[in-house]
Amino acid sequence: MALAADSQEARTxxxxxxxxxxxxxxxxxxAWLMSIxxxxxxxxxxxxxxxxxxxxxxxxLLSGHIKLSIPAxxxxxxxxxxxxxxDVFGESVLLPGHHLIADAxxxxxxxxxSFERHDLQAAMVRVPSxxxxxxxxxxxxxxxxxxxxxxxxxxxxxxxxAQYLLRQPRIxxxxxxxxxxxxxxxxxxxxxxxxxxxxxxxxxxxxxxxxGSRVVIHDPVRLQSLLV
Amino acid sequence: MALAADSQEARTxxxxxxxxxxxxxxxxxxAWLMSIxxxxxxxxxxxxxxxxxxxxxxxxLLSGHIKLSIPAxxxxxxxxxxxxxxDVFGESVLLPGHHLIADAxxxxxxxxxSFERHDLQAAMVRVPSxxxxxxxxxxxxxxxxxxxxxxxxxxxxxxxxAQYLLRQPRIxxxxxxxxxxxxxxxxxxxxxxxxxxxxxxxxxxxxxxxxGSRVVIHDPVRLQSLLV
DNA sequence: CGAAGGCTTGAGACCGCTCAAGACCCGTGG
DNA sequence: CCACGGGTCTTGAGCGGTCTCAAGCCTTCG
Numbered sequence: 001m002a003l004a005a006d007s008q009e010a011r012t013x014x015x016x017x018x019x020x021x022x023x024x025x026x027x028x029x030x031a032w033l034m035s036i037x038x039x040x041x042x043x044x045x046x047x048x049x050x051x052x053x054x055x056x057x058x059x060x061l062l063s064g065h066i067k068l069s070i071p072a073x074x075x076x077x078x079x080x081x082x083x084x085x086x087d088v089f090g091e092s093v094l095l096p097g098h099h100l101i102a103d104a105x106x107x108x109x110x111x112x113x114s115f116e117r118h119d120l121q122a123a124m125v126r127v128p129s130x131x132x133x134x135x136x137x138x139x140x141x142x143x144x145x146x147x148x149x150x151x152x153x154x155x156x157x158x159x160x161x162a163q164y165l166l167r168q169p170r171i172x173x174x175x176x177x178x179x180x181x182x183x184x185x186x187x188x189x190x191x192x193x194x195x196x197x198x199x200x201x202x203x204x205x206x207x208x209x210x211x212g213s214r215v216v217i218h219d220p221v222r223l224q225s226l227l228v
Numbered sequence: 229m230a231l232a233a234d235s236q237e238a239r240t241x242x243x244x245x246x247x248x249x250x251x252x253x254x255x256x257x258x259a260w261l262m263s264i265x266x267x268x269x270x271x272x273x274x275x276x277x278x279x280x281x282x283x284x285x286x287x288x289l290l291s292g293h294i295k296l297s298i299p300a301x302x303x304x305x306x307x308x309x310x311x312x313x314x315d316v317f318g319e320s321v322l323l324p325g326h327h328l329i330a331d332a333x334x335x336x337x338x339x340x341x342s343f344e345r346h347d348l349q350a351a352m353v354r355v356p357s358x359x360x361x362x363x364x365x366x367x368x369x370x371x372x373x374x375x376x377x378x379x380x381x382x383x384x385x386x387x388x389x390a391q392y393l394l395r396q397p398r399i400x401x402x403x404x405x406x407x408x409x410x411x412x413x414x415x416x417x418x419x420x421x422x423x424x425x426x427x428x429x430x431x432x433x434x435x436x437x438x439x440g441s442r443v444v445i446h447d448p449v450r451l452q453s454l455l456v
Numbered sequence: 457c458g459a460a461g462g463c464t465t466g467a468g469a470c471c472g473c474t475c476a477a478g479a480c481c482c483g484t485g486g
Numbered sequence: 487c488c489a490c491g492g493g494t495c496t497t498g499a500g501c502g503g504t505c506t507c508a509a510g511c512c513t514t515c516g
Contacts, residue, residue: 070378078381080374091367101374124360128353135352135359138366139319145373146308146329150298152380153306153417157472181495189381194472196496212481212495385504409463419505424464440463440513 029127036123037113042066048104048112055092055100057114058134061085064110067183068102079186081144082107082179088137093117107179152189155227160188161198162226165208165215173220177213257355264351265341270294276332276340283320283328285342286362289313292338295411296330307414309372310335310407316365321345335407380417383455388416389426390454393436393443401448405441 022030037060042048048059051071063085069077080102083089092098096117115123124131151160164184168175177184185195199215202208207223209216217223250258265288270276276287279299291313297305308330311317320326324345343351352359379388392412396403405412413423427443430436435451437444445451 070374070382072382078378080377091363091370094364094367095371098371101371101378121360124363125356128356128359131352131356131359131363132349135319135362135366136322138363138370139322142319142366142370142373143323143326143329145370145377146298149308149373149377149380150306150329152377154298154300191473192495193474193497197472200496420463421465421506422504425504428464 024132025127025129029129033123033127033130034113036119037115040112040114042106042110042112044106044108046106048106048110049090049100050103051100053100055090055095055098057090057116058093058120059088059090059104059115060113061087061089062111062113065107065178066110066112067105067107067179069105069186070102077103077186078189079183081141082183082187086137087141088134089141090114091134091138093120107183148187148189157188157190157194158198158201159227160190161195162202162207162223164188165202165217166220166223168215170217173217175215175217177215181213252360253355253357257357261351261355261358262341264347265343268340268342270334270338270340272334272336274334276334276338277318277328278331279328281328283318283323283326285318285344286321286348287316287318287332287343288341289315289317290339290341293335293406294338294340295333295335295407297333297414298330305331305414306417307411309369310411310415314365315369316362317369318342319362319366321348335411376415376417385416385418385422386426386429387455388418389423390430390435390451392416393430393445394448394451396443398445401445403443403445405443409441 025033039062040048042064048066049055061083066083066087066089068080068083068089070080072078083104089104090100092100094117124134151163155163165175168178181195182192185192188195190198199208199210202223203210207217207219207226209218253261267290268276270292276294277283289311294311294315294317296308296311296317298308300306311332317332318328320328322345352362379391383391393403396406409423410420413420416423418426427436427438430451431438435445435447435454437446
C-alpha cells in the first residue's frame with residue numbers, strides 16, 4: 001500500500017520489478033503483456049481519465065498513487081479510493097457502452113500500463129493468471145468500498161478518523177497522513193473542518209498527537225476501543 | 229435485474245435456462261460447470277452465509293433475490309445490495325484468508341450454484357468465458373456500490389428516494405417497491421422514518437402517489453429535475 | 457376477532473455542515 | 487537570511503437535515 005510512497009527512485013528502475021501485478025506469472029507472459037500494453041507516465045496532478053468519458057481502456061498501476069474521485073460541484077469532489085502499485089482500474093471497459101463514473105488523478109508521478117479493450121480480452125484468455133490478477137484486484141477494491149460504506153453508515157466522524165489512523169502503517173507509534181487532509185476527509189465522508197475537529201478531539205483526549213501530517217499514536221488500544 | 233421478479237414459475241424449469249450466466253458459453257461447458265458446482269435451494273429468509281465466516285465458496289445466483297447486508301447492532305442492518313439472477317457473489321473466496329464481510333439472506337426462494345475455491349480456479353482457466361462472467365458481474369456490482377456512495381454523499385434523503393423510484397422498472401407510470409420499505413431505506417442509507425417522510429414529501433408535491441408498495445409516478449420529468 | 461409486524465406521524469435533540477475569518481506551512485524569490 | 491504569497495488547515499458561531507424515541511395506524515394472517 002504505502003510501500004511505494006517515495007518511489008521516486010523505483011520509477012527509475014524497470015517498472016516491472018516494482019509491481020506486484022506479475023507475481024506467479026512466467027517471464028515470457030510478462031514480456032508479452034508489457035508488449036501489448038502501452039506504458040504511460042503520468043506527472044503529478046494529471047488526470048488519466050475523467051467522469052463521463054467512454055471507457056476504451058483498462059489500466060494497471062505500476063507505480064505511484066492515483067486518486068479516484070467523483071466531481072461534486074465547483075472545486076468539490078468525493079474521493080472514492082486511493083490506488084497503489086499493482087491495482088487494476090478502469091474496469092468499466094469490461095462493460096461496453098458504459099461511461100466512466102470517476103475521475104482518475106495522479107497524486108504523484110505515476111507509471112501506468114494501459115490495454116485496449118480488445119487486447120484485454122485476448123490477454124485474459126491467453127494468460128489466465130492475468131485474468132486472475134484482475135479478479136483479485138477488483139475483489140480487493142470491492143471489499144474496500146464495502147468497508148467504506150460500512151464505516152460511513154455505522155461510525156461517527158471521530159470513530160472513522162480513529163479507524164483510519166489505526167489502519168495506516170506505522171513506524172513505532174508514529175504514522176503519517178499520506179495525502180492532503182482534505183482528500184482523506186473526503187474519502188472518510190467528512191468535511192475538512194470536521195476531520196480537523198475530530199483529530200483535535202482525539203488529541204485532546206490524549207490518544208494521539210498531531211503536527212502537520214505527522215501523527216503519534218499514544219494509545220492504540222484505547223483508540224481501537226472507540227470503535228466498539 | 230428485476231426481470232426475474234416473479235420467477236416462481238421459472239424455478240420449476242431447469243434453472244440453467246433462467247440464468248443470464250451462460251450466455252456465450254458452449255453447452256458442453258455449461259454442463260461441465262453445472263456438474264462441478266453444487267446446486268443449492270434456499271428457502272425465503274434463509275441465510276446462505278454470515279459475516280465473519282471464512283469464505284470457502286463462490287456463488288452464482290440462478291434465480292430469486294438475495295439481500296447482502298452488514299449487521300449493525302441488535303435487529304439492525306445496513307443493506308449493501310440486492311442481488312438478482314446471474315449475479316456472482318461470495319467473491320471474497322478469491323482472497324484466501326479473508327473473512328466474509330456481509331450476510332447473504334434469501335428474500336425469496338432462491339437457486340444458487342456454489343463452487344469450491346479449488347474448482348473455481350480450475351473452471352476459470354478451463355472456461356475463459358466463465359472468468360469473463362465473474363469479471364463483468366463483479367464490475368457491475370462495483371459500479372453499483374460506486375453509484376450508491378455517490379448518491380449517499382451528494383444527494384439529500386428525498387433526492388435519493390426520487391432517484392431510486394426513477395431507476396425502478398415501471399409499467400406505464402406505475403411501479404412497485406420490490407422489497408420491504410425498511411430494507412430499501414437501509415440500502416439508500418436512510419432510517420425507515422426518513423424514507424417514509426420523503427415519500428410523503430414527494431406525494432405532497434404531486435410528483436407521485438403511494439399506496440402500500442405501489443407507486444404511481446405522475447411527473448417523471450420533474451422528479452428527475454430534483455436530482456440537479 | 458385478535459395479534460403481530462410493518463409503516464406512519466409527531467416532537468425534540470444532536471451531529472455534522474456551512475460560512476467566514478484567521479493561523480499556519482512551505483516553497484519562492486529578493 | 488528573511489519577507490512574501492498561495493494554498494492548506496484550523497477555529498468559531500450558527501443552522502439544519504436526519505436521527506431518535508414514542509405512539510398510533512394499517513394490513514395481513516392466524
